[in-house]
Amino acid sequence: MSSPPESIRRLGSRSKRHDSRSCQTELPLMIAVDSFPMSRFEEIDDRYDPHAVERETAEYWDAVDAYEQTKAHRDGEQPYFFVDGPPYTSGSAHMGTTWNKTLKDCYIRYLRMSGYDVTDRPGYDMHGLPIETRVEERLGFENKKDIEAFGEQRFIEECKSFAEEQLDGLQEDFQSFGVWMDWEDPYKTVSPEYMEAAWWGFEQVHERGLVEQGQRSISQCPRCETAIANNEVEYEVVDDPSIYVKFPLTERKGSLVIWTTTPWTIPANTFVAVDGDATYQAVQAETDGETETLYLEASCVEEVLDRGGYDRYDVIESFDGEELAGWTYDHPLDEQVPNHPDGENALQVYTGDYVEIDRTGLVHSAPGHGEEDFERGQELGLPVVCPVGPDGVFTERAGKYAGQFVKDADTEIMADLDRAGRLLSEGTVSHDYGHCWRCDTGIIQIVTDQWFITVSEIKDELLENIEDSEWYPQSARDNRFKDFVKSSPDWNVSRQRYWGIPIPIWTPEEWSGTIDEAIVIGTREELADRVDQAIDPETVDLHKDTVDELTITEDGRTYTRIGDVFDVWIDSAVATWGTLGYPHNEAAFEELWPADLIIEGHDQTRGWFWSQLGMGTAALGGIPYEQVLMHGYALMPDGQAMSKSKNILIDPHEVIDEHGTDPMRAFLLSFTARADDMKFSWDEVAEMKRRLNILWNVFRFSLQYMGPDDFDPDTVAPADAQTEVVDEWVLSRLQTVEAEMSEHFEAFEQDKAFDRLIEFVVEDVSRFYVQEVRDRVWPEADSPSKTAAYATLYTVLEETVALLAPFSPFIADSLYQHLTGDTGYDTVHMCDWPEQADQWRDRTLEADIEIVRAVEEAGSNARQKAERSLRWPVERIVVAAETEAAVAAVDRRRDLIKNRLNAQEIQLIEPSEQWGELRYAAAADMSVLGPTFGDDAGRIMNALNDASVSEPTVEALETAVAERHEPVSLTDEMVEIVTKTPDGVTGTAFDTDGEQSGVVYVDTSLTPEIRNEGYAREVTRRVNEMRSDLELDNSQRIKLDITVDDDGIAQHITERSELIRNEVRAETIGTVEDGYRKEWEITNVDSDTPVALTLTIEPVAPQKAST
RNA sequence: GGGCCGAUAGCUCAGUUAGGUUGAGCGCUCGGCUGAUAACCGGGAGGUCCACGGUUCAAAUCCGUGUCGGCCCA
Incomplete structure (x- = not known):
């Protein structure tokens, strides 16, 4: 993403409330939403209830026009042209769409907060065969004849209302995901303005000379009776015939052997292809005493002869593939199909680079069917014979098979071949075969007249234009996308259907077939100008039923529209200008095009990413998008693909019902948006x-x-307050998080941005900062310390919700409203994206606190080993630092460590020093001592075990052993030196950045002072728990009665009664007759025995407090 | 059949750019805390880094082959 202009960057979050351009100033709204009174600091519910938050926030948004205000707030700022890839309007939103729209929403919100005026018009792809087949199903139609009988116009109406119905459902879905786009004004591919955009684009392509009609081998659905695109073909495993057929040679003895799974294409056989570089053999094969000669590729001979059931065979001659070229043969169905392909060059062998050496190495080729056959046939100037109609029924050309559906004719064709002695072998094979994606009918390859955009002519330009786009990840562009573009054939844009954008080509009577003679219309105005009928360009509908009636008469010739509609991929291909209403409206296009950003899944590489490149390049000479964020697929928790038809799916609404929209969004956005697939996880949503x-x-x-x-x-x-170290630290952390998040967003790694934010909230704010300020905010009296804590917390929270806003917009806004009340914007989404403020960034402090926290962790571990809870102060903590960084940090942050670990003193030992109270002992390694000292080893071991030395060296141990045994020479390998701490002291090592930085020792020796403090805290903790039981307000005073069954402990408690009174807001400690009483058990730390403690509290009536 | 992507703890994912003792959160388990408390903190167990082969002093990481999953293509 490019940087927004300086003027926007400079608007720091702290100044936003004084932003004179804010809508709030311009539009003083009368806000009085009963369900959502947002007075500042009003308490929030005990527990986060996503559904309540989302319901209330959605109502609030409606009441204050939050979306409209947010958009208006950035009106006129630096434009950012985002284009929504239009989802197809059949069915409801699935998890993949949900993820996609959530990502789009996240980036749009981020971009808006960063100061951009973002285009956010959603779109819907509403034409095409899928909707036609759904409507056909609804109406119980079998095929096109039913549609014709029903009436084109009525059928188109039905399709339109079906698509609109689906659109309404999707709109609701997307809004329930918290997505803010312009739902009032989506672009629809069925609107006249949008259809005009496609016409206009096509006309541009035509003017560049890239439109032509021609014969091509295409995939045809015989039920839908239309060509379908390659990416609309779905492959399924089916059983098909697998036959080996002998083609009798005319000028020499014997037959060529071919293999095919489509007997029905044999009537159209025109030539046989061989691999010029392969070796073919003539084989003398014998069965039942009869011999015949067969020609096959050498490596295929054995298997084929085996299948043919021959008794024996001899290889009699070898040929290079090249040598076979020019051999002629008789058409294998010459009797049944008298009008079979024929002519000077037909029924011969040719080389072909598509020949694979398997089965027989000779390929039956019918240019009227297969794509490769067609192309090779064109090169060779062979006739194109396709004896099959668009409905898959043989035509008269197919001789005796005329009138049969091709697949039904397979059996008869095989029988005829067999009867003629030309069927060498017959079996079945299971293989992938293409089916229509909508109606699941097996597709057939036939050659028909279609309209093409000849993208193969501008391939270099396409590849160059790709370079003008940045992809995230870039490797998707350089591998997947470029590979696809390199190998892409001409684009067949015509469909013989009803529900689509009519192709705006009018052809004259007695048309020669060349495009020069045809008329291509680009706009509604041009249409109105040129057609014979009177139409109003502002109101005319452009669908087939309307425009097919329109004729053009020019120079004495009358033109009628060709019947076809566009491939539906043309529709979305023009989205970058269609969404702007171009060519009808020119201004927005001039300002914005091409798109700054599109965000779609990797399945669109061959879909929308490609169609837009193709159309953009052919029509406008450029790629229509500058940045692509390509995300992955949403998978089931076990990694399987989701499938609606098999009912294997996670319904986003179910997730929302279970956990809420914000947690679902947080989950979806916590995954990388860069190409990797996402496995759905219920647990992770709950975790969010x-x-x-x-x-x-x-x-x-x-x-x-x-x-x-x-x-x-x-x-x-905070700058005006007397901030303390932790305040400055958390503010510094906030700046770091902001800097990191911005960096990640700029790299389209919102997942990492989100990680940083959540880590900050959980680790830094909740686990450290809040714990640390509790004591400061508890006293009722105002204090500079308390004020500083509030100011700090306020800043942290306000900026945190802004940082959260793109991810979980409901809770972010709800919390923002509770924080700012009516002093802030009407919605957090109007805020500026928080930018780091250098004045608060203090890397040294952050590094220090990291060490403090490592020390704290080790200290609390040592405490746990010593079984001394944090409530009990310890006399001292010794930090034996091993790095200079640790020395410096511990020295600087002594007070903080003291506080965190509840220690009365921190003693710091530098790396060069040794703590005098430590002793060292040795664990002997007998596998080394044994061989060295033999009989003596046992005694040396004992001496080592008894040793206690003040330095961790082998020399010191030698001395110790010498005193107890006799002088020996020890090596490092013989002993492992262990540390012995003084009684009452436990130690735990700590490290920072994976490097051991020192050891924390906790001295748990008891003193009268510590006993006073510890027992007092045992009491206050329990009293406070009882206050909670009674749900007393923080300020509520109580009377307290303490009875303890141990005189010593009672004495300690008495000595700290003042402390207890303050900590529990007790007016008196004495006898309470009639209160809330609870029996407790505490531990006598000296004898480790249980002691009964009875506490009674009674709230006192509030006096007119002066506080 | 081809191209691209992925496979690391029971689960979800970092770490692979640039080779150097595999990490986090959740879950499990043991313990702690208790004025945010249906919250929170600490300890522990838990790994054939998909498999095999190669390069290298050294491979989760680089190379090759394969398996499984995803997308796309045929």
């Missing part, structure tokens, strides 16, 4: 909900204090 809940809890915590304390974020920014 849990993570969003953590953010929810952070808000709950913050609002609980900011509200009652009347904190005013508009008067205190």
Whole structure:
């Protein structure tokens, strides 16, 4: 993505409330939404309930026109032309579409926040055979004749209303996914404006001389009676005949042997192809005493003769393939098909580069059917005979088979060949065979007249234009896409159907067949000008039923429209200008074209990515999109493809019902959008909900204090407050996260951006910062420390929800409203994307805290080993730092570590020093000691085990052994040095960036002071739990009664009663007769025995508090 | 049959650009915390990095072959 203009970048998030251009200023809205009163710091629900949040936020959006305002807010800024790839309007949104639209929404929201005026018109692909077949099914039609009987016009109406119906469903689906696009004004490929865009594009292509009519071998669906595109062919395994046929040679003895799975193409046989470089053999084969000569490729001989059931054979001669060229043969069905292909060059052997050496190495070729056969036949100037009609029925040309459906004639053809002694072998084969993607009918290859855009003529230009686009990932462009473009044939754009954009070609009576003689119409206006009938270009519909009536008379000749409609891929191919209403509206096209960005799945490489390149290049000489984000496919949890027809799918609505839209979106967006497929996972969606809940809890915590304390974020920014180390740290982290997220977004890696954000919320804000500020916000009295914490939290939260907005727009906006009330924008989606502020970025501090956290982790591990809970202070913590970075960080952040680990003192040991209280011992390795010392080894081992030395060296151990045993010479291999800590001390190593950085020792020795503090905290914790049981407000005062069944402990508690009173907001500690009583058990730390503790609390009536 | 992509802990994914002791979250398990609490924290177990072969001192990573899955093509 390119950078937005400076003027936009400079609008930092902190200044946005004073942005004079905000809609809020221009459109003072009367906001009074009963269901969503957004007064600042109002408490939020106890638990994050996605459904409630989404319902309320959607209502709120409607009430304040949030989408419209957000769009208007960027009106006139730097334009960003995003183009929506139109989903096809048959059926509802599946997980793949959901992922696709969610990605689009995420990037559009991000781009808007980054300051762009983004085009966001959604589109729908509404023409084409799939809809026709669905409508045919609905109406119970069998074939085209039913449609003709029903009436073209009525049928087109039915298709239109079916498509509109489906469109409505999709619109609802997409909105329920929280996608913000211009749902009021989608582009529809069936509208006259849009159809005109296709006409216009086609006319441009024609003017470049790239339109022609011609014969081609095409895939035909005999039921739909139309050509279908290669990518509309679905392959399925079917059983077909597998026959070896002898073609009798005319000028020499014997027969060529060919193999085919389509006996019905033999009537059209025109030549036999061989591999010029292969070796063929003449074989004398014998069966039942009769011999015959067969010609086959050498490596195929044995298998074919075996299949033919011959008793024996001899190879009598060898030929290069080249030598066979020119041999002539009799048509194998010469009696049954008298009018078979014939002529000077027909019924001969030719070389062909499509010949594969399998089966027989000789290929039966019928230019009237197969694509390769057709092309080779054209080269050779052979006649093209196709004795099959568009409905798959043999024509008169097929002789005795005329009137039969081709597949039905297979049996008879094989029988006839057999009778003539020309069937060498007959069997069946299971193989992939093409079927119509809509009606599942087996396709046939036939040659018919079709209209083409001759993209093969501009292949170099296509490949050059590809270079003008950036793909994410780029490898998809350079491998997959280029390969496809290199091998793409001319584009057959004609379909013999009804529901499509009519091809705007009018041909005269007695037309010669050349394009020069035809008329191509580009616009509605031109149509109105030239046709004989009076039509209004503003209102005319362009569908087949209308335009087929229109004639053109020029220079005394009358022209009628050809009957065909466009391949539906033409429709979406013109989307970049169709979506702008071009050519009808010129201004937007001039300003915006080509598209800045398109986002689609990798199946579109051969679909929309290609069709747009082809059409854009042929019509306008350029690629119509500059950036492509190509994502993967949505798969089932087990990695299988989803399939609607097999009912193997995850319905997005089911996911929303179960977990909510925001968690689903977060899940979808947490995957890379760069080509990899996504496996759906229910668990991960639930996990996303849990993570969003953590953010929810952070808000709950913050609002609980900011509200009652009347904190005013508009008067205190962090820069004005007395911020402390953790405040500065979390603000620095925020800047880092913002910088990283922007970087990832620019690289179209929203998944990584999202990771950074969630990690920040969970690890830094929730687990560290909130824990750290709790003590600061608890006291009721105002303090600079508390204010700084609020100001920090406010900034962090406000920017965090902005960062979250593209991912989970509902919860982000809901939290934003709770935070800003009526002081902010009406929606978080109007905010500027938070940019990092250098003033808060402090890398040293961030690195320090990383070390602090590593020390803390090791410290809490050491505490756990010593079984001393965090509630209990420890006398001291010794950090033996092993790196200079650790020394510096621990030294600088002593207080923080003290606080986090509840220690009274932090002692720092530098790498050059040794902690004097440590001792070292050795574990002997007997596998080394044994061979070295023999009998003595056991005694040396004992001496080593008893040793306790002050330095971790072999020399020190030698000395120790010498004192207990006798001097010996030890090596490093003989011993492993182990550390012995003083009594009451446990240690755990810590590391940073994978490097061991030191050891944290915790001294758990008890002192009277520690006992006072520890027992007091045991009491406060339990009292506070009881306050929670009673659901008391934070400010509620209580009376407290403490009874403990141990005089020593009672004494410790008494000595800290002041602390307890403050921590639990108790007015008095004494006898409470009538309160909430609870029995507890605490542990006497000295004797490790349980002690009964009874606590009673009673809320006191609030006096008119002065606080 | 061909092209492209993927395969790493029970699950979802990092790590592959540039070879150097495989990581995270979830789940499981043990423990802790308890004024955000249906939240949160710490410890632990858990791996043939799909298989085989090659290059290399050294391969999850590079090369080759194969298997499985996905997309596209025939």
